[in-house]
Amino acid sequence: MERKKFLRKSIVGLGAIMGLPALTTGCQEPLDPSCPLTPTEGIGPFPNKTPAQLARENIISDRSGVAFLINLTIQDSNNGCVPLVGAAVDLWHCDAAGNYSQYGSQEDKDYLRGRQTTDANGQVSFISIFPGWYPGRAPHIHVEVIDSENKSLLGTQLAFPREVCDVVYATTGYQGTADTQNEGDGFFADGVEENLLDSLVGNVTDGYTMEKVINVRT
Numbered sequence: 384m385e386r387k388k389f390l391r392k393s394i395v396g397l398g399a400i401m402g403l404p405a406l407t408t409g410c411q412e413p414l415d416p417s418c419p420l421t422p423t424e425g426i427g428p429f430p431n432k433t434p435a436q437l438a439r440e441n442i443i444s445d446r447s448g449v450a451f452l453i454n455l456t457i458q459d460s461n462n463g464c465v466p467l468v469g470a471a472v473d474l475w476h477c478d479a480a481g482n483y484s485q486y487g488s489q490e491d492k493d494y495l496r497g498r499q500t501t502d503a504n505g506q507v508s509f510i511s512i513f514p515g516w517y518p519g520r521a522p523h524i525h526v527e528v529i530d531s532e533n534k535s536l537l538g539t540q541l542a543f544p545r546e547v548c549d550v551v552y553a554t555t556g557y558q559g560t561a562d563t564q565n566e567g568d569g570f571f572a573d574g575v576e577e578n579l580l581d582s583l584v585g586n587v588t589d590g591y592t593m594e595k596v597i598n599v600r601t
Contacts, residue, residue, distance in 0.1 A: 418464035421597045422577050424570050426527055426538040429483040434473045434498045441510040444494035448479040448512030449551050450590025457505045457528055460598045466505025467599065470536070471529040473498050474509055479556045481517030513551045513591060514543075516561040521568040522548050528599050536599040540570055542578040547591070554587050 431437060455472060458464040475496040477483050484492040495514075499507035516522045524541040542565050552559055565575045585591030 424540040442497035453509040476514040479515040
């Protein structure tokens with residue numbers, strides 16, 4: 384059974400469980416203009432502290448919220464956007480109340496964090512809950528792609544459409560409408576189109592599934 388089909392079966396019914404191409408420099412190969420790099424965004428103040436210990440698909444831990452399946456495809460911009468195989472993908476986001484694990488009062492917890500290695504199709508998947516928000520930031524997910532030599536290839540942030548967020552944030556456990564939208568978030572000040580999810584489907588009862596293709600320079 385394919386990974387994606389298996390994970391979708393795992394998540395159904397969980398309900399309330401819970402840019403522009405870079406300039407070519409030095410000896411780097413020119414990028415394919417039809418395969419632009421995903422925008423680089425700061426990894427923020429709360430990256431995974433112990434990524435090697437977080438190798439798992441289900442990152443929910445003890446958090447509750449609307450079920451959420453995260454499907455990412457990592458591609459190599461230096462090679463015609465072929466799938467990037469064997470790369471580590473670190474992912475983290477806040478809980479429904481806007482808290483991050485591993486920091487501050489949540490230092491002894493590791494919820495909503497995980498690492499997966501891309502398969503033959505350049506894909507990874509994480510079972511999570513729909514992320515919440517905290518003051519001053521639009522809803523987002525952090526992703527970092529790392530090669531087999533432990534070199535960071537890209538750190539980025541994924542943005543969400545407001546219409547879905549508003550529906551989710553009206554449910555129990557979330558904080559209501561986010562106080563900052565994409566257009567008012569400094570991280571997305573240079574444009575948010577390339578950071579937005581490629582697709583986001585579902586509902587608050589059965590959960591949501593997102594898809595995003597991320598292009599990196601190897």
